[in-house]
Amino acid sequence: MNKQHQLAEINNSGKAYIIYKSKKGFNLYTDFSKKIILNNKNIKDFLKKKFKNKTKKTDLFIGFFGYELLNNLINVKIPKQKNINFPKGIFYKPEKIINLSNNFKFKSIKDVSNSNFKININKNSYTKIFDKFKKKIKSGETYQIKICTKYKTKSKINPLDFFARLSKTNLAPEAFMIKDKNYSIISCSPENLITKKGSQISTKPIAGTVKKTKSLNKIKALNYFKKNIKETKEHNMIVDMERNDLSRVCKVGTVKLSKQKIVEEYKDLFHYVSLIKGKLKKDIKNIDIIKAMMPGGSVIGCPKISTLNLLNKQEQENRNIYTGSFGYIKFNGDMRFNIIIRSILNFKNFSEISVASGVVVDSNSSHEFNENFIKAKALIDLFK
Amino acid sequence: MIYIIDHNDSFTYNVVHQFSLYDDVECDNYNKINENKLKKASVIIFSPGPGNPKNYPSSSKIYKKFKGKKKIIGICLGFQQILFCEGAKIVEQRKIYHGFQSDIKVINNKSLFKKGKKFKVGRYHSLKLKEPFKMRNFEITMRCLESKAAMAFENNKDKIYGFQFHPESFLTINGNLLIKKILSA
Numbered sequence: 001m002n003k004q005h006q007l008a009e010i011n012n013s014g015k016a017y018i019i020y021k022s023k024k025g026f027n028l029y030t031d032f033s034k035k036i037i038l039n040n041k042n043i044k045d046f047l048k049k050k051f052k053n054k055t056k057k058t059d060l061f062i063g064f065f066g067y068e069l070l071n072n073l074i075n076v077k078i079p080k081q082k083n084i085n086f087p088k089g090i091f092y093k094p095e096k097i098i099n100l101s102n103n104f105k106f107k108s109i110k111d112v113s114n115s116n117f118k119i120n121i122n123k124n125s126y127t128k129i130f131d132k133f134k135k136k137i138k139s140g141e142t143y144q145i146k147i148c149t150k151y152k153t154k155s156k157i158n159p160l161d162f163f164a165r166l167s168k169t170n171l172a173p174e175a176f177m178i179k180d181k182n183y184s185i186i187s188c189s190p191e192n193l194i195t196k197k198g199s200q201i202s203t204k205p206i207a208g209t210v211k212k213t214k215s216l217n218k219i220k221a222l223n224y225f226k227k228n229i230k231e232t233k234e235h236n237m238i239v240d241m242e243r244n245d246l247s248r249v250c251k252v253g254t255v256k257l258s259k260q261k262i263v264e265e266y267k268d269l270f271h272y273v274s275l276i277k278g279k280l281k282k283d284i285k286n287i288d289i290i291k292a293m294m295p296g297g298s299v300i301g302c303p304k305i306s307t308l309n310l311l312n313k314q315e316q317e318n319r320n321i322y323t324g325s326f327g328y329i330k331f332n333g334d335m336r337f338n339i340i341i342r343s344i345l346n347f348k349n350f351s352e353i354s355v356a357s358g359v360v361v362d363s364n365s366s367h368e369f370n371e372n373f374i375k376a377k378a379l380i381d382l383f384k
Numbered sequence: 385m386i387y388i389i390d391h392n393d394s395f396t397y398n399v400v401h402q403f404s405l406y407d408d409v410e411c412d413n414y415n416k417i418n419e420n421k422l423k424k425a426s427v428i429i430f431s432p433g434p435g436n437p438k439n440y441p442s443s444s445k446i447y448k449k450f451k452g453k454k455k456i457i458g459i460c461l462g463f464q465q466i467l468f469c470e471g472a473k474i475v476e477q478r479k480i481y482h483g484f485q486s487d488i489k490v491i492n493n494k495s496l497f498k499k500g501k502k503f504k505v506g507r508y509h510s511l512k513l514k515e516p517f518k519m520r521n522f523e524i525t526m527r528c529l530e531s532k533a534a535m536a537f538e539n540n541k542d543k544i545y546g547f548q549f550h551p552e553s554f555l556t557i558n559g560n561l562l563i564k565k566i567l568s569a
Binding site: 137138139140141142143144232233234235236237239240241243244245247248252253255257260297302303304305306360361 | 392393394395396397398400401404405433434435436461476480482483484485506508509510511550553554555
C-alpha cells in the first residue's frame with residue numbers, strides 16, 4: 001500500500017494522529033497506546049519520568065504544552081479568564097511512525113467552512129492597550145511586549161485538507177497538525193525553541209519577517225532587516241534573552257551565537273533568525289530546560305517574567321495553545337520543541353487563530369494592528 | 385565568591401556566565417536572598433532588571449549594609465540602584481535605548497580605564513541618572529558619545545562600580561575585559 005493511501009486510510013479511520021515536519025518531509029505518528037492529559041499536578045511527574053526502553057523510533061511522547069501550563073510551571077499565575085476549557089496540554093505515545101514526503105497529497109471534498117471571523121479586540125481597544133504598554137516601556141517595566149489578538153469563527157473543518165493546503169503554500173520548518181476525536185490543530189510554525197541531542201542544545205529565535213516579492217531577494221532582505229532599526233533592536237533583545245535562558249542550564253562558556261542575524265528563505269517569506277547553541281550542565285534534567293526556555297521569549301517580550309505578568313493582567317481570554325510549545329521528548333532524553341504560533345485550534349465547532357506583534361518604544365499602534373491582521377489572514381484565507 | 389542578586393531579569397544568567405569566567409558565582413532572586421552567601425561573598429552584584437530602583441528596597445538595604453565592606457558592582461538597574469541609594473534621582477529619558485549598540489567613551493582620568501578610550505556597548509535602559517549628580521568619591525567615568533548620558537561610574541575608594549550598559553550583552557565588544565579589570569581592582 002503506498003503512503004498516500006495509508007494517510008487517507010488513517011485519516012478516514014477516525015484514529016487520532018499527528019503529523020510533524022521532519023528534515024526531509026513529514027513524520028506521521030499514530031496508533032497511540034497512551035494519551036496523557038496534563039495539568040499543574042501531573043506535569044512534573046510526566047517530565048521527570050524515566051524509561052527503560054529507549055532505542056525504538058517510537059520510544060517518545062509527542063504533544064503540546066499550552067500557554068497557561070507553562071506559566072504555572074514557572075510560578076507565574078494567570079488571573080481568571082474567559083475559558084473554553086480546552087486541555088492545558090496533551091502528550092501521546094505512538095506505536096507507529098510513517099515518513100511522508102514534502103508534497104503529500106490529500107484529495108477531499110471541500111468542507112463547507114465559515115470564514116466569518118470575529119476579532120476579540122477592536123482597533124480602538126487595541127490602541128488603548130498599546131498606549132498603556134508603551135508607558136510601561138517608558139517606565140522600564142518591560143522592554144518589549146507582544147499584544148495578542150484572537151480571531152474566532154464557528155466552523156467545522158477537515159484538518160488534513162487544511163494542513164495539506166497550508167503546507168503547499170508555506171512549508172514551515174516546525175509545521176505540525178494534530179487530529180484527535182474532539183479537537184484538531186493545524187500549524188505552520190516556523191520557529192524552533194529547543195533542539196536537544198545528548199548534552200547539546202540549541203534554540204533558533206526568529207525576530208523579523210518580510211514577505212517575498214519579485215524584487216526582494218535574500219541579499220536585499222538582509223539589507224532591509226539591517227536598515228530597519230526597530231526589527232534590529234527587537235532581534236538583539238531576543239538574542240540576549242535566549243542566551244540568558246540557555247545559560248540557566250548550560251555550562252559556563254559554552255553558550256555561543258553560532259549564527260548571528262542571518263536571513264532564511266522560505267517559500268513565501270524571509271525570516272531574520274539567529275542560532276544559539278550550548279552544552280548542558282551535567283545535572284540538568286528536561287524539566288529544568290523546559291522551565292528555563294518556555295514559554296519561548298521571542299513571542300512574549302522581554303524581560304520574560306514581568307512581561308508575562310503585564311500580559312496576563314491585560315488579557316481576558318485564555319491563550320490555550322497559542323505561544324505554548326509542540327514537540328516530542330524521546331525516552332533517551334532528546335527533545336525537539338517549537339513555539340506554537342501561526343496555528344488554528346479547532347474545538348467544540350469553533351476555530352480560533354491567535355496572533356501577536358511587538359510593542360517596542362518606536363512602534364506604531366495602527367501598523368502593529370495591521371501586522372496582526374496580515375499574520376492571521378494567511379490562515380483565515382484557508383477557510384475560503 | 386561573587387554573589388549576584390537577580391532582579392527577575394532575562395539577562396541575569398548572561399551576567400552569571402560572564403563573571404563565572406573569573407570566580408565562583410552564586411545567584412539568587414532578590415526576594416530569596418541567602419544571608420550566609422551574602423556574608424561569604426567578596427563581591428556583590430546587583431543585576432539588571434525591569435522597573436525602578438525604588439521597587440527594590442531589599443537591594444537598597446543590602447547596598448547600605450555592605451558599602452565599603454565588600455566590592456559592589458551594579459549593572460543597568462543595578463547601576464541605578466547604587467546611585468539611587470547615594471541620593472541620585474533616576475528619571476525617564478526622552479530617547480529610549482533597548483537592544484541598541486552605542487559608542488561610549490572614557491571621559492575621566494580617575495578611571496581604571498584610559499581616558500579617551502572608546503567602547504561599543506549594548507544598552508537596555510528606559511531610565512537614566514538625572515544630572516548634575518555629585519557625590520564624594522563617585523566619578524562618572526564613561527558617557528555615551530551621542531546622548532552624553534552617564535554610562536559608568538567608579539568609586540575606587542570604596543570599590544563600588546556601575547555600568548548603565550550591559551557588559552554581558554553580545555552587543556558589547558570586549559565586555560569580558562571590562563569585567564576582568566573591575567574585578568582585579
